[in-house]
Structures are given as C-alpha cells and as structure tokens.
Amino acid sequence: MRLSAMGDVAMTVPVLRAFVNQFPEVKITVVSRPFFKPFFEGIPNLSFFDFDEKERHKGFLGLCKLYQDLTALNIDAFADLHNVLRSKVVRTLFAVSGKKIASVDKGRDEKKALTSAENKIFKPLTTMFERHAKVFEQLGFSLDLTNPIFPKKAILDSQILNLIGNSQQKLIGIAPFAQYDSKVYPQDLMQEVIDVLALDKNNTILLFGGGKKEVEVLNTLSSGKENVINMAGKIKFPQELQLISNLDVMLSMDSGNAHIAAMLGVKVITLWGATHPYAGFSPFNQPLENALVSDRNLYPKLPTSVYGNKKVEGYGDAMRTIPVEKVVSSIQTKLL
Numbered sequence: 483m484r485l486s487a488m489g490d491v492a493m494t495v496p497v498l499r500a501f502v503n504q505f506p507e508v509k510i511t512v513v514s515r516p517f518f519k520p521f522f523e524g525i526p527n528l529s530f531f532d533f534d535e536k537e538r539h540k541g542f543l544g545l546c547k548l549y550q551d552l553t554a555l556n557i558d559a560f561a562d563l564h565n566v567l568r569s570k571v572v573r574t575l576f577a578v579s580g581k582k583i584a585s586v587d588k589g590r591d592e593k594k595a596l597t598s599a600e601n602k603i604f605k606p607l608t609t610m611f612e613r614h615a616k617v618f619e620q621l622g623f624s625l626d627l628t629n630p631i632f633p634k635k636a637i638l639d640s641q642i643l644n645l646i647g648n649s650q651q652k653l654i655g656i657a658p659f660a661q662y663d664s665k666v667y668p669q670d671l672m673q674e675v676i677d678v679l680a681l682d683k684n685n686t687i688l689l690f691g692g693g694k695k696e697v698e699v700l701n702t703l704s705s706g707k708e709n710v711i712n713m714a715g716k717i718k719f720p721q722e723l724q725l726i727s728n729l730d731v732m733l734s735m736d737s738g739n740a741h742i743a744a745m746l747g748v749k750v751i752t753l754w755g756a757t758h759p760y761a762g763f764s765p766f767n768q769p770l771e772n773a774l775v776s777d778r779n780l781y782p783k784l785p786t787s788v789y790g791n792k793k794v795e796g797y798g799d800a801m802r803t804i805p806v807e808k809v810v811s812s813i814q815t816k817l818l
Contacts, residue, residue, distance in 0.1 A: 483513040484563040489738035495745040584620035632747030636724035651686040655732040657739030662790035664756035731816040755801040758785035777803035
C-alpha cells in the first residue's frame with residue numbers, strides 16, 4: 483500500500499520489479515490511487531487495486547471496507563510502504579486477523595539530524611528504495627536491487643510523433659517545476675539552459691508540467707525555438723509515460739518527474755536546492771554525480787528540509803549557485 487505522492491509511488495516501482503523477478507511464484511497486489519495505475523502496467527504477477535478515496539474507502543469505515551475488499555483477495559501478508567494513519571489502520575486490521583505485516587521505517591530522526599540548522603549530521607541516509615526492500619525482508623523476501631530490470635522503450639503512437647516530429651533526434655526532457663519553490667531552478671537560468679541546448683539542432687527538448695501557470699512558463703521557455711516543445715496538456719498521462727521512456731536524458735528538480743524517468747531506466751540529471759540527495763530521495767539507479775547540488779560553502783545550513791516545505795531566511799537564491807554551464811555539460815555528457 484502506497485497512496486501518494488506521485489514521486490513516492492514511482493519509487494516503489496523498481497523495488498516491485500525486482501520482487502516479481504526474484505520471487506516469480508508470489509503475487510503482488512498494489513493498493514494506490516487509480517491515477518498511478520499506469521506506473522505498474524506490464525509488471526508480471528502484479529495486479530492493481532484502486533483506492534477509492536472519495537467514496538467507498540473514505541474515512542475510518544471506508545478503510546474497514548478496504549480491508550474487507552483486500553481480504554476477499556486471499557491476502558497472506560500486508561506491506562505498508564506509506565506508514566501514515568490510513569495505512570496503519572489497514573495494517574492493524576490485518577495484524578489482528580493473524581496476517582503478517584511490515585511497514586516502512588522513514589528514518590525521521592536521521593532526516594531531522596540531516597536538515598537541522600545546528601549540530602547537523604551531514605551524511606548519506608538509507609535510500610527509500612532500500613527502506614522499501616527492508617519491508618519485504620521483514621516479510622521473508624530478501625531483495626537484491628543491484629541489477630535492476632527496466633521496461634523496453636515504449637512504441638510512440640502517431641499523436642506523439644506528430645507533436646515531437648523526427649523521433650531520431652536526441653530527446654531531452656526538462657521538468658522545471660516542483661511542489662515547493664525552494665526546489666525550483668530560477669526561470670531565467672533554466673531559460674539559459676534551454677537556449678544553449680536548443681542551439682544543437684540534433685536535440686529536441688520536451689518540456690513537462692501541468693496547470694495554467696506552469697503552461698504559461700513553459701510557453702515562455704519554448705518561445706521562438708522550433709526544437710523546444712511544450713508537452714503540457716497535449717497528451718494523456720499514459721502517453722506521457724511512453725514519451726518519457728524514450729528520452730535520452732531527463733533534467734528534473736527533486737520532484738516526481740525525476741522518479742518517473744528513473745523507474746523507466748532513463749538517465750536523470752537532478753537539481754537540488756533546499757533538499758539534498760543524502761536524504762534518500764535521489765532517483766533510482768542514478769550516480770551521485772547526476773545530482774547537482776547548491777553550494778554548501780555559501781549556504782552551510784543546506785539541506786534545510788527533507789521535502790522543501792521549509793523556508794529559511796537568506797536561502798532563497800541557493801539554487802543560483804548551480805552554474806548553467808554545469809547543467810548543460812552534464813546533459814551533453816549523457817547524450818554521448
């Protein structure tokens with residue numbers, strides 16, 4: 483069970499791919515929001531169960547119904563990869579019924595020490611992928627994540643091909659947004675990155691985002707450049723996953739798009755502001771060199787937050803310490 487957020491749900495996918503490959507005799511049922519179902523399509527021995535947040539599974543009684551619905555599937559064990567109130571209720575019901583349960587340890591104390599302004603303990607923490615794997619280990623399934631399996635690149639449909647043109651181009655995805663401003667590379671610097679990459683006519687740059695404000699920004703970033711295409715609102719989510727699987731490289735903030743690209747086996751360059759890859763949220767199977775971080779010599783309190791939701795006075799320009807040239811060269815290196 484993992485209900486949200488998009489990036490966190492995407493982070494379960496590589497672990498579940500490893501599971502079904504190493505334990506093919508075991509059937510997995512993923513409980514999550516219906517929107518995330520495309521993440522799991524094509525994974526053998528895995529079925530998806532829609533969590534009906536607004537009606538059937540709403541509130542405490544709804545969670546009791548969820549437990550009943552899952553019991554009807556002859557569940558033998560319950561893996562709680564969320565560890566929030568709703569998932570705790572369901573796992574407790576399974577425990578009371580005598581089933582095996584296990585839940586993810588989010589390492590809150592370690593993360594608090596990493597983000598503390600005083601007496602900071604700056605060291606890499608256990609990744610969320612390893613934390614998920616430990617949940618299954620508690621249930622008797624020891625997983626090896628060192629040789630990951632990724633799906634093949636999706637065959638792009640005619641609608642996508644009509645939008646992006648020549649599919650033989652180098653495809654660079656850019657997802658310039660995040661939930662919190664402290665994790666977003668300044669628009670003027672991102673414009674510089676895009677302008678330089680667009681000079682190479684062998685590159686097609688695809689911009690990802692959503693919502694009215696984001697679309698307006700993407701239109702500005704792509705303005706006047708034939709090989710820079712704003713994809714926001716032009717294709718459905720499953721098509722977006724198809725397209726991302728065909729990217730040569732994705733440039734993303736510390737956000738869901740980074741994890742989506744990584745779960746599909748795409749090379750991902752990430753930019754980090756208030757947050758840091760040491761917290762355990764670096765995209766799957768990406769070397770640390772792919773994570774470009776803000777300058778801690780100038781901003782020694784970094785990381786100031788695990789999720790980017792805390793604002794620290796004087797740290798608003800931290801991401802300006804990530805040079806445009808470094809971002810461009812990191813992307814270009816991945817295209818070779």
